[in-house]
Amino acid sequence: MQLHPYLTFNGQCEAAFALYEEALHGKTIFLMTYENTPMDLQAPPEWRKKISHATFALAEFRFYGADALPGHYERPQGFALQLNLRDPVEAERIFNTLAKNGAVHMPLQETFWALRFGVLVDQYGIPWHINCEKPA
Numbered sequence: 001m002q003l004h005p006y007l008t009f010n011g012q013c014e015a016a017f018a019l020y021e022e023a024l025h026g027k028t029i030f031l032m033t034y035e036n037t038p039m040d041l042q043a044p045p046e047w048r049k050k051i052s053h054a055t056f057a058l059a060e061f062r063f064y065g066a067d068a069l070p071g072h073y074e075r076p077q078g079f080a081l082q083l084n085l086r087d088p089v090e091a092e093r094i095f096n097t098l099a100k101n102g103a104v105h106m107p108l109q110e111t112f113w114a115l116r117f118g119v120l121v122d123q124y125g126i127p128w129h130i131n132c133e134k135p136a
Contacts, residue, residue, distance in 0.1 A: 005081060007065040009124055010073040013051035016124040017065060023097035024083075026058035034067075043069060080119070080127035091116045091132035098122045098130075 009016055017028045034040055035048035043050070050067035063081075068074075085091045095108040095116075101123035108118030108130060116132035 004061075005063040007063060007076070007126055008068045008073060009051075009065060011047070011050055011067050012124050013054055013065045013067045016122070016126070017054055017056055019098070019122065019124070020056055023094050024058050026056055028054060029057045030055035039069075075125050076127060080129045082129040082131055085130070085132045086135075088115045088132045091118075091130055095120065095130045098128055 007013075007016070014031065017031075020026060021028060030053070031051055032053045033049050034043040034052045037052050039052055040048060047067070047070060052066055054065045056063050056065070083094065085094070092108055095118050099120045099122070103121045104118070105121065106117070106119040108116050111117045113134065114131050115134050116130070118130045119128070120130070121127045
């Protein structure tokens with residue numbers, strides 16, 4: 001069994017996945033627009049080039065995303081994507097990239113459990129916890 005997050009966006013899925021490529025050094029391996037699906041007729045004309053399904057790959061991990069049809073988007077709440085790292089320099093680079101034009105809720109800093117930990121919501125509304133673990 002595998003568990004993979006599925007992120008919903010308000011028309012910015014493609015741009016969000018480009019940010020995640022930059023920040024995480026992963027790859028968007030699949031993008032499908034509404035115009036290339038049977039949902040084409042359900043989407044308003046200005047939405048047909050929006051993303052109906054996307055896949056992001058980072059090593060063996062995957063997450064998915066899509067643009068919700070107009071009127072169906074709900075801002076994410078009650079969860080966060082947590083990224084665990086070993087390198088504090090890499091943690092800072094990723095945190096700063098994801099935080100650009102977003103909202104920092106807790107600056108990346110040393111805590112009693114981590115070399116670095118920070119909380120942010122990226123510019124596309126996705127909440128992140130960046131955790132750089134202390135060596136055992």
